[in-house]
Amino acid sequence: MTRNVIIFVEHKAGHTRKVTFELATEARALADQIGGRALAVALGNGASTVAQALGKYPLDEIHISEDPDVDRFLLDPTVDYLEAVARSAGPSIVLVGNTMMGRDVAGRIAARLQAGLTSDVTGIRVEGARVECIAPKLGGNTITTCAFKEAPYGVVTIRPNAFAAASLETGAQVVQIAKPAGKSYALTIEAEVEEASDEMGLEEAPVVIAGGRGLGGPEPFDTLLKPLAQALGGTVGASRAAADAGWVPYSLQIGQTGKVVSPQLYLCAGISGAIQHKVGMQTAGTIVAINKDGSVPIGEFADLLVVGDAFKILPELTQLVQESKAAHA
Amino acid sequence: MKIVVTVKLVPDTNAVKRIDPATKRLVRTGVETVINPFDEYAIEAALALKEKLGGDTTVTIFTMAAESGKEVVRKALAMGADDAVMLSDAGLEGSDVWASAYAMAQALKKIGFDLIICGALAEDGNTGGLPNALSEYLGVPALTNARHIEISDAKVKAQRETDSGYQVVTGALPMLMTVTMAVGEPRYASLKGIMGAKRKTTAVMALSELGLEKAVGTGGAKTEVVEIAARPARGKARVEEAADGPAGAKIIFDFLKERKLL
Numbered sequence: 338m339t340r341n342v343i344i345f346v347e348h349k350a351g352h353t354r355k356v357t358f359e360l361a362t363e364a365r366a367l368a369d370q371i372g373g374r375a376l377a378v379a380l381g382n383g384a385s386t387v388a389q390a391l392g393k394y395p396l397d398e399i400h401i402s403e404d405p406d407v408d409r410f411l412l413d414p415t416v417d418y419l420e421a422v423a424r425s426a427g428p429s430i431v432l433v434g435n436t437m438m439g440r441d442v443a444g445r446i447a448a449r450l451q452a453g454l455t456s457d458v459t460g461i462r463v464e465g466a467r468v469e470c471i472a473p474k475l476g477g478n479t480i481t482t483c484a485f486k487e488a489p490y491g492v493v494t495i496r497p498n499a500f501a502a503a504s505l506e507t508g509a510q511v512v513q514i515a516k517p518a519g520k521s522y523a524l525t526i527e528a529e530v531e532e533a534s535d536e537m538g539l540e541e542a543p544v545v546i547a548g549g550r551g552l553g554g555p556e557p558f559d560t561l562l563k564p565l566a567q568a569l570g571g572t573v574g575a576s577r578a579a580a581d582a583g584w585v586p587y588s589l590q591i592g593q594t595g596k597v598v599s600p601q602l603y604l605c606a607g608i609s610g611a612i613q614h615k616v617g618m619q620t621a622g623t624i625v626a627i628n629k630d631g632s633v634p635i636g637e638f639a640d641l642l643v644v645g646d647a648f649k650i651l652p653e654l655t656q657l658v659q660e661s662k663a664a665h666a
Numbered sequence: 667m668k669i670v671v672t673v674k675l676v677p678d679t680n681a682v683k684r685i686d687p688a689t690k691r692l693v694r695t696g697v698e699t700v701i702n703p704f705d706e707y708a709i710e711a712a713l714a715l716k717e718k719l720g721g722d723t724t725v726t727i728f729t730m731a732a733e734s735g736k737e738v739v740r741k742a743l744a745m746g747a748d749d750a751v752m753l754s755d756a757g758l759e760g761s762d763v764w765a766s767a768y769a770m771a772q773a774l775k776k777i778g779f780d781l782i783i784c785g786a787l788a789e790d791g792n793t794g795g796l797p798n799a800l801s802e803y804l805g806v807p808a809l810t811n812a813r814h815i816e817i818s819d820a821k822v823k824a825q826r827e828t829d830s831g832y833q834v835v836t837g838a839l840p841m842l843m844t845v846t847m848a849v850g851e852p853r854y855a856s857l858k859g860i861m862g863a864k865r866k867t868t869a870v871m872a873l874s875e876l877g878l879e880k881a882v883g884t885g886g887a888k889t890e891v892v893e894i895a896a897r898p899a900r901g902k903a904r905v906e907e908a909a910d911g912p913a914g915a916k917i918i919f920d921f922l923k924e925r926k927l928l
Binding site: 349411412413436437438440441442443444445447448449451452453454455456469473475477478479480481482483484485486488491492494523524525526527528529530531532538539540544569580581586587588590593594595601602604619620623624625626627631635636637638639640641642643644645646649650651652653654656657658661 | 677685703704707762763764767787794795796797798799800801802803807808809810811823825826827828829830831832833834835836837838841846847848851887888889890891892893894895896897899900901902903904905906907908909910911912913914915916917918919921922925927928
């Protein structure tokens with residue numbers, strides 16, 4: 338069966354999230370293998386700005402709507418628009434980022450389209466006519482390959498940082514989506530409040546600098562971790578202990594009851610690496626830990642464990658990184 | 667008000683897990699089954715609402731699981747839930763997200779609810795799609811990642827966590843909600859709660875009671891597992907002692923260069 342590939346674009350007022358470019362690149366590769374078109378759906382305030390940014394990626398069509406309802410009501414208009422594009426495109430694989438927003442969209446659209454859902458996918462392959470999705474499961478301890486059975490639609494959530502983003506100008510056509518008729522929306526977004534200044538979501542950051550109980554309080558997250566994260570182009574994360582202590586919001590918590598991250602570099606200070614934390618970060622590319630104690634569990638699965646004082650090492654490291662970046666700029 | 671909390675029974679995170687190569691399913695024997703940790707927060711949120719709202723507010727635990735999970739469900743009752751319903755049927759085995767959500771939705775319609783509260787994620791699959799799919803099948807709005815929940819006169823106001831902060835969202839019952847850890851640490855069962863749980867009812871529901879129009883279980887699933895492999899374990903770390911700050915920084919800096927991360 339020929340199927341198209343549709344990506345759901347995540348953006349904030351026209352600022353496109355990194356995972357979207359990863360989806361766009363994979364959409365092209367997959368569409369070429371299954372003989373369909375690669376489409377994007379961008380909705381809400383800033384969608385036309387997003388369409389411009391996506392013009393640098395190998396898509397066939399970018400479907401947009403700047404309907405204010407998308408930002409005024411929670412998710413329902415978004416799912417309606419996405420469904421409209423999917424129905425008009427016909428049989429398709431829908432790719433969505435495995436992010437807080439993406440998980441909601443994916444579950445909803447899968448039910449709407451009577452589609453199977455594969456989650457947290459890090460690889461896609463096509464075997465004959467079947468699309469197979471590879472995903473780490475059970476806290477990253479096993480790798481599961483899951484295939485869509487014969488059905489018109491399939492929905493996939495893609496783990497950020499798992500696919501490379503490669504730009505390639507193709508001049509995708511921008512299409513306006515007609516407003517789905519006869520809909521009413523039940524959940525109103527009354528206000529939007531920013532708590533973290535970072536634009537980058539924890540799950541899609543290529544570099545995560547995380548802190549734990551060993552940091553002793555909230556200040557080091559701002560004074561030690563953040564400057565290093567900024568120097569390395571990443572963001573700050575935390576262990577559960579740090580979130581439970583109220584040092585950082587729960588949205589930064591990594592682990593069993595928090596977020597699962599797979600950055601290229603995971604560097605942590607004052608985190609012992611108990612299993613509840615491990616399952617949230619063990620699929621990172623490189624893991625570096627700084628700890629006063631050389632016998633902490635993280636030594637069993639990190640790549641480098643530096644035994645020393647994070648309070649002294651981190652500022653020095655930040656400076657080295659900044660100097661190196663400046664020299665190469 | 668009738669609150670129903672959906673609970674998934676999952677293998678304990680701390681246990682070594684293994685997947686049966688023949689059935690491609692998790693081997694649950696010998697591994698302690700627990701309430702999905704995210705769902706404990708959903709139970710906590712429901713019990714806190716019950717305390718706040720008082721009156722005729724009740725909390726029902728709902729799970730789709732084998733009857734052997736009854737003991738685990740009892741823990742939720744001991745925490746303070748009023749009763750429980752289990753959808754237990756061999757015909758559900760092999761259900762994927764789609765089939766599970768469909769079967770659960772039919773059961774929840776039968777149970778009845780004003781508010782459904784779910785955990786934000788299932789710990790064993792990192793899926794998070796199920797509550798959203800449920801809301802579609804039930805035709806109720808889904809207020810996801812909620813905290814600071816206020817309900818009065820069937821009107822709901824809550825903060826919805828986003829990656830960078832939160833949104834203030836309002837709506838009306840009936841609805842489905844997923845909650846984050848910010849709703850508060852799940853309470854421990856008191857001795858009184860544990861004793862009382864023995865007298866609370868756990869009803870068992872079979873598929874035949876639901877009058878399903880679509881197939882569930884392996885036959886109804888839209889996806890199938892074709893392969894399962896153990897992920898190669900990471901090796902032990904290179905351990906380096908840092909004499910002082912600059913020495914430690916140099917070790918890490920050189921390592922990042924070596925790995926081409928700089």
